[in-house]
Amino acid sequence: MAFEDKIENLYLKVWKAVILCVATAALIAAIAAAAAAINGLFVDAPYPPVEVSPEDRGEALLQELSLENFKEADAQAAEPAKARNPQPSREPGIVPGDSLRRISSNLDNYVKTAFPRSSPIREATEWNVKHVMKELKLKDDGQLKLYLTTLEALSADLAKTGGEQAVLPEDKRINPHKMLRWHAETVQRTFQTVDQENAKLQKNYQQQLVDYANRHTRIMSYIGVAAGAVAIFVFTIFLFVIIRIERDLRAMAVASMATTKQLEG
Numbered sequence: 001m002a003f004e005d006k007i008e009n010l011y012l013k014v015w016k017a018v019i020l021c022v023a024t025a026a027l028i029a030a031i032a033a034a035a036a037a038i039n040g041l042f043v044d045a046p047y048p049p050v051e052v053s054p055e056d057r058g059e060a061l062l063q064e065l066s067l068e069n070f071k072e073a074d075a076q077a078a079e080p081a082k083a084r085n086p087q088p089s090r091e092p093g094i095v096p097g098d099s100l101r102r103i104s105s106n107l108d109n110y111v112k113t114a115f116p117r118s119s120p121i122r123e124a125t126e127w128n129v130k131h132v133m134k135e136l137k138l139k140d141d142g143q144l145k146l147y148l149t150t151l152e153a154l155s156a157d158l159a160k161t162g163g164e165q166a167v168l169p170e171d172k173r174i175n176p177h178k179m180l181r182w183h184a185e186t187v188q189r190t191f192q193t194v195d196q197e198n199a200k201l202q203k204n205y206q207q208q209l210v211d212y213a214n215r216h217t218r219i220m221s222y223i224g225v226a227a228g229a230v231a232i233f234v235f236t237i238f239l240f241v242i243i244r245i246e247r248d249l250r251a252m253a254v255a256s257m258a259t260t261k262q263l264e265g
Contacts, residue, residue: 012247016240023236030229037222040215046208049201052194053142058149061190065150067157067174070182074174099148103129106155107176113162114173132180136188147187154183 104125111120129151138144158179165173 012243016243019236019240019243023233023240026229026233026236030226030233033222033226033229037219037226040219040222043212043215045212046205049205051198051201056194058146061146061150061187062153065154065183065186067154067161070154070179071174073182074178099152100126100129103148103152103155106152106159109159110155110162110165110174110176113159114165115170116166128177129180132184136184136191139191143191147184150187151180151183154179 104122107125107129108120108122111118133147136143136147138147158174158176161174
């Protein structure tokens with residue numbers, strides 16, 4: 001019996017050690033999963049990005065659209081670059097007449113001064129400005145406003161140089177039609193850059209939304225893991241308590257039987 005008791009005691013010790021290890025591992029897993037779930041709950045949802053508007057590039061575009069830059073571009077370009085038209089969502093319905101008239105007036109005043117023999121026609125000039133602008137297929141009023149504002153400033157600077165240009169050889173004078181084309185291409189590149197930046201912002205935002213949804217999915221998984229770990233912990237502790245109670249009851253029974261034998265003897 002002594003040998004059997006030793007084997008049983010060894011078995012019980014191993015069993016209790018296993019139960020305690022399992023319970024400890026389950027408790028650690030439950031705490032870690034619960035912490036991960038709580039951490040995920042405190043992550044805010046991503047906010048929609050603030051898109052770049054054409055007006056944000058107004059100052060930089062005004063500096064870029066100078067007569068000096070046009071002269072350099074006109075001298076370097078062997079062939080004028082063809083403008084790539086973006087896909088329009090809509091065309092502006094009404095062209096601001098006052099701005100268009102001021103632009104046409106500036107161009108006509110320049111032609112009269114720089115090319116004294118020419119007699120510009122206001123209607124023809126306005127039609128030319130409208131035609132170049134229509135080729136851009138501006139998407140909204142913001143683009144239209146920026147286009148007209150920068151063109152008005154550029155045409156005003158051009159009108160001031162009429163006297164200087166008149167003394168130059170005719171082939172060296174600034175061609176107002178080329179300037180219109182250069183201005184349109186430069187503005188269009190700016191709009192395309194803005195569209196690309198906004199597309200990148202939207203792509204990043206969509207990725208953030210996907211990550212946020214995946215995070216919430218993982219939170220549910222963490223909660224399930226934590227619940228399962230807690231259940232395992234409770235079950236192993238329950239087994240440990242049952243084994244301990246069984247051992248105590250057996251020891252009490254043995255002690256009671258020994259006491260009874262001693263009293264009978």
